[in-house]
Amino acid sequence: MALRMARRREGEMTQMCSAGGRGVGCRGLGQGSSMCCCCWNLAVGVFLLLLLLASGAAGSGMRSGNAPRISDEVMALLVFKAGVIDPNSVLSSWNDIDMDPCHWTGITCSSATGRVTDITLVGLSLSGTIARALVKLEELQTLTLANNNFTGPLNGELAEFSDLKVLNVSHNALSGSIPASFGSAGNLYALDLSNNAFTGTLPPELFSYNCQSLRIVSVSVNSLEGPIPASIGSCFEVQSLNFSYNSLSGKIPDGIWALESLLDIDLSFNLLTGQIPVGVGFLKNLTSLRLQSNNLSGGVPAELGNCGLLEHLVLNNNSLIGELPIQLGNLKSLVTFNVRDNFLSGSVPSWVVNMTFIRELNLASNGFSGQIPSFIGFLYQLSSIDLSANNFSGPVPHEMMTLQNLQYVSLSDNSLTGVIPPFLSGCGSLLSIDLSRNLFDGSFPAQIMSCSNLQHINLAENMLSSSVPEEIGFMPGLQLLDVSSNQLLGPIPSTLGNATQIRVLRLQRNNFSGPIPAELGNSTLLIELNLSENNLSGPIPLELGKLADLEMLDLSHNSFSGVIPEGLGLLTKLVVIDVSHNQLQGPIPTDGIFSQMNTTAFEQNAGLCGTAVNISCTTFPNPLIIDPNDPNAIPGTLSPLFRSKRSQTILSVSAITAISAAAAIALGVIMVTLLNMYAQTRRRSNIFTIDSDPQSPSAAEMAMGKLVMFTRRSDPKSDDWMASAHAILNKDCEIGRGGFGTVFKAILAHGETVAVKKLMVQSLVKSQGEFEKVVHMLGNVKHPNLVGLQGYYWTDQLQLLVYDYVPNGNLYSQLHERREDEPPLSWRLRFRIALGTALGLAHLHHGCVPSLIHYDVKSSNVLLDDEYEARISDYSLAKLLPKLDTYVMSSKMQSALGYMAPEFACQSLKITEKCDVYGFGVLLLELVTGRRPVEYMEDDVVILCDFVRALLDEGRALSCVDSKLLSFPEDEVLPIIKLGLICTSQVPSNRPSMAEVVQILELIRPLVESRGS
Template identity: 45%
Template sequence: MTLPSFLVVSLLPFLLPFLAQSGPNPLNDDVLGLIVFKADVSDPFSHLSSWNEDSDHPCNWYGVSCDLKSNRVTHLALTNLSLSGKLSRGLLLLQYLTTLDLSRNNLTGPLQPDFLRLQNLQTLDLTANSLSGSLPSSFFEQCRSVQSVSLASNGLLGPIPGNVGNCLSLASLNLSYNQFSDVLPSSLWNFVGLRSLDLSNNDLFGTIPPGMNASINMRVINLRNNRFTGQLPGEIGDLALLKSLDLSNNLLNGTLPDSIGRLATCQYLSLSSNLFSGLVPIWIGGMRSLESLDLSWNKFSGEIPSSINHLQFLREVRLSGNSFTGGVPTWVFASGVELVSISDNMLNGAIELAGKSGSALRFLDLSGNALSGWVPPDVSYLKNLQLLNLSRNLLSGDIPATIGDLKLLEALDLSSNNLNHTIPSDICELASLKVLNLEKNSFYGEIPIQIGKCTSLTSLDLSENSLTGQIPMSISKLTKLQRLDLSQNKLTGELPKQLSSCPQLTYFNVSHNQLTGGVPSGTFFDSLPPSSLSDNAGLCGSVLNKSCPAVMPKPIVLNPNSSSSNNPLTQPNLNPTKNLHHKKIILSISTLVAIGGAAIIAVGILTITVLNFRVRSNKSQPATAFDLSDGYLTQSPRSDANSGKLVRIGGGDLEFSAAGHALLNKDCELGRGGFGTVYKTVLRDGQPVAIKKLTVSSLVKSKDDFEREVHSFGKVKHCNLVGLKGYYWTSSLQLLIYEYIPGGNLHKHLHESPASDSLSWLERFDIILGVARGLAHLHRHGVVHYNIKSTNVLLDGSGEPKVADYGLAKLLPMLDRYVLCSKIQSALGYMAPEFACKTVKITEKCDVFGFGVLVMEILTGRRPVEYLEDDVVVLGDAVRVCLEEGRVEELMDPRLGGDFPLEEAVPVVKLGLVCTSQVPSNRPDMCEVVKILEVVRSPQGTPEEELLV
């Protein structure tokens, strides 16, 4: 007779001592322990259905492995199964267990103090759960034979217990992405056999304790993103086997100890975003195995050592944000380095290439120095160059014609120099060019009409020059263009009406010119801020509150590329180049009317009235109390009601580095979105941050409402969400300070990266799953994103997705719904059909719809809505047709090259379609989405047709 599982749980504290005294009972102990564990967890997909307490032994149970001779349980692997609940003490009965892997679930509660006491346990992996509380002081007391412990990506806090050094057999310890604080215990270096130590992304502080040379077998040390201070211990050079050392984003100072030069096997060295100073010693050239060197954003000075040229395996060098002097080192062009960033230093002199070498160089950033002379004509020798940034220097002359030989170049930034010639008409021979930035120079003459051949351009900035003539109509052919800035020139004539046919346009500025005529009509142009058109006395239109003489209002254009209003809005199959006999897909008129028509008609009058009233009100208010003291952004001593204070979420002070004066300067701009402009700057402690300046500043709620809302979503922490660090509020200016994510947004990786850098199937699946987890976490905390799209998904250095811009819709008052409507164009294709502007109802189901569109965008590599010459392609409709006709392989991104598992692709495609159901109640919630994706990743026992009906 067996006991019911609930009785087993309640009796376990009494059973354990009894079992310990009654001698071994191998089969019953293992069965009992696992049944007790099962009773303490929720198993939504019934993976543990084979676990039956009536079994003689558990060796055939899901996730369980046994020793063939003794039939004792040795391995328990239940990773990524959506299990929730607590860690049961029943597992302590598995006395022969060597591996316990419960990673990537949702287990909660505190960590039991005695898991490491299992005498045979070698591996404990509880990564990516929701464990909380402090680490029990006795956790490392008796480690016995444990070799690997990972508690990464949980919510653990407090100090790391001082007895951690008792685990002498430990080879790998990963406590990253938690909230551990306090100083490091010196016993940490007692592990003679320790090979990998990862304590990154915590809140640890104090100096790095001495004695690390005792860990003679150490291969990997990662302490980045903490608050360590003091100098780097010289004994670090005694770790002769060290391959990777990452101490970035801390407060370490002093000079580099010479002993680092003895790390002959080190391949990766990152000391960025600290306070190191002095010269970079020539012994850096002795680290012969080095592949990646990052010393950026410190206080190094002097010349860059030429000995770096001796590092024959070096591929990436980052030295930005220091005080290096002298010329550009010759090794930049003569070695096999692929990425060089020496921006924001004090380099001077001309740029001189070393012969015809440098064919390996792909990314070169020398911006923010004092380089002079001409852009070197022999730059054409750098055949593999994809990014060239020479902005913010003292370069003069013209753009050399030889730059057209850089056929792979995607980004060219020559802004803020003294270039003084016409813009070459053949610049668009750069067929791959996506970003062209020539602002703040002295270019003159007309904008070449050949600019329309730059069909890959997404950003064009020619502002603050002396350009004359008309804006060429050919610019309207740039269908991928998102950002166009022609401000502060001497341009004349009318704005080309065809500009309304640029479907991707999100930023447009022609202010301070001599333009005349009407502003093009359309949802985007009707919602432009007047400042984008200001100081053009001859311009007119509703957005300027100035009627154009004898001009009747234009009708709403639903198809930006259609030359006739009578053309049907039909859509071909996903691949329009194939001559297939399939029916065309009709664009939903009701959806576009809800998105476009209601946004214009229902709130047009209200928009103008409220904006005029609030602009007049704001003009009467005194200026915001910003003070710049000693290079730091501080609160003004005035008692002005408009003065504000920087507030750090979670307490503490926010102070910016000496570059704080450039806080909201265009040179620091990262991008612009529906809710504001994002800038990059550096905190006083050396950490880079991203600052969003809200463009709806005059429409945001009161200070109390603003702070309440910001604090509410500022407390939502998750590894797949961009962290909010703080904020600034006045009645006319609001700033949100976020963690800086260096990897760019998903839209660029999907639509702008070369085929060679295309995301793999595994990377795409992980992005989809990560975004789903981030949204599910938001919804669990009552936060609706509202604006989910590929530009609001950022990728960190390891490719992990982080959802950005969440919760911003709640910062707007109920009276200002038209602001939401004005953002719809930027998210066209992602918005749920029920999202009609006049009766906006923001729900979690709207996020699910946007997520479904994002899933299909990631799988196909296509944009949500594409405007062809005669048709409008809606991605969801095209995917549905391909799926119904059994042509799944055709709809997948060609850059995958067919390298994807069909058994995973099909259910994920179905999931995307289910999420975009026209009826909100038919869409799953995000927690269900996460569970479905986790089953697709680990489908044992779950037939594919059961995943999505």
């Protein structure tokens, strides 16, 4: 009876939920809470089911004296199932009709006792929560719920299983802190909590004296912070530790190195600092040590040489210094040795030859020098070698090219000289070779064609001076060929049309001559074709219109003639085209990308016409030729052929007289029109009001300038510009000043409001041609989170940029210059601004071809529109400057201090998109703390990112949150703080890309929007 009542109650609640009704317990929940009500009712129903079943079992037991304890396990499993969403009905066998759960999906029972020992539900698309009812399974030894979508916290009561040996809930969406109670599970063998959303610290109790059975611990890919507990040294039998991809900080505890049973340590992608402890010598069984992408310093410990079984030593992306110790020569079992992106120096040590099993050798981006030793050729198992971005010099040893297992070779960015060594027949395994940016000379290495499986060939920026062999086109797997910036000559091999897998072909800045082979149209997978700055001639082949995947085409600075094929306008994926500085003629196509391109893409082609170059394609009628010797000639028709000069009369004398009279009348009309225009121009110039700046140009100078507007709604021939010009020069309309100039608000004659930036760096701005090329490129950049560039104005004395007007000022003013009576920005607005800024920067980095760097990311360059959506301004304006590095460190950019990445001050480091990521990280911390990036005290200077990082190390990160935020969600703010600190890593490669930043923020956004605050 009790069971039937419970089932009926559960069925009623489920039916009510499915009907969207509201029942008992719904009062006070408010409108729109039927789902809440249903969950409440269902929970009540399940609780009653459990209660009634328990009471029934107890009553039966009192009557019979031998209650079947298996019913407790059935109840526990059914309650667990009630909290699970099972879209594929994989748990359909779990029902109370079959009272023996040992036959249910994923359940294993003991043959001796019949009790449940294993629950294994892996990759079944299950979601919901993990019910605490499982604690009723008193003999459970294995609980594996990996690769599902479970959410909510992990209940610490699961640690009460006295026999639990394996707990694997990896690859779910569990959150909250890791329960410390699992440290008391004395029989626990494997604990895998990886790939979830756990936060907080690693509890020291997790590694208490009871952890003697623990062998495997993985908490990788979570959001854990704080130090690695020193108590880890108590788990003497542990074999594998994986704490990677978190935000753990502090030093590596010395106790780890006393764990003699350790086989595998992975602490990579954290915020660990300090030196690698020298106690490593105890780890004689260690086979894998991964410490990459941290902030570790000091040298590589010589004691590592005592780990004779070590197979994988990965220390890249840290701040390690000095030379590699000779003791590492004892690591004869090494398969992977990676110290990329550190500050190591010296030559390649001779002991490397002892690593006869090594497959990956990566010394890139350090300060190694000297010659590449020939003994590299004795590492017969080597499949990947990367020595790029060092100071190696001299020739490449021929022995390296004899390695028959070699797949990836990168020697780029060094000072290697001589000819490229021959590739022998043993290179059939080679997939990629990068020898770019060296000093190689001589011929293109013809033997390279013997590497039949080669996919990527990069020989750019050397001094190669031969032709490219025709055989290059017969490499079936070739995907990238980059021989740009050499001295190669001769024709482009027509056989490249046979390379049907090629996607990137870069031949620019060479001495290639002759036509473009029409056969290139057969390489239909091409996405980038760059033939610029050569001596190519002839027409642009119609066959290029077959390259349906083409995204970038650069034919500039050659001697091409003829017309631009209409078929290029039909390439829907084409986003960049440049045919400037040629001898092309005829109309520019208007389809596809051509309708969006600016003048710079077509400049220096005297014969081109069309809207893109503001030249009308006027069609002149053929001359009227009447043949008097043709008896069938009809007056006013064309003669079929020119017979002889004497037998043809072009026009009669009377016709010529009439035309001359008409021409004279037309000339008079034109002169009168010009005089009227001149008078009108003078009248318009009289309305200008020039400001008191003695360097301001006169109105006449402005009238002689070049105005180009990109948007169709803004007609450069209208009076809008002239009518608003006085506002540009009126200080009363000034709305901002920055490192690049002064910004004015202007209203055009038709009512549109624009922002006009008057550049203040006239002496630094490039030539007009270079200026227009950059501005036209920026005018093509469109994104909702970028301030649109509408046009520009140029004279030698004055350069103006016309932007969309954004009404709510900039983020810096909203954060730091608000009046006391103005409410502060809410957390929800701050998050939305952060996400919008990230989306805008991600578009510059990943959505533009070529990618664009902002160079000056700061809160004053983040404008806010009517809806307080972020709009980034001043992006890539530094491209207007001939010497970016000099300008960046000048007083013009002092307002960016605190936002500037360390590499700006180091000429040996490249300026990349990661500089913008650094500035964005500071901006994130600025949004959270409400503090300026740099604050000057009486006797101290506080750098924001250092200040926040110190608080995080002390476990007090939330104490830095803006005091004006009276309430804020810790589970949203804390990840933002950590993201800001990761973005401001001193090592550029440790910073995420803006695309990754957007992904992280998108994961947080549902929480923000659901709370609505």
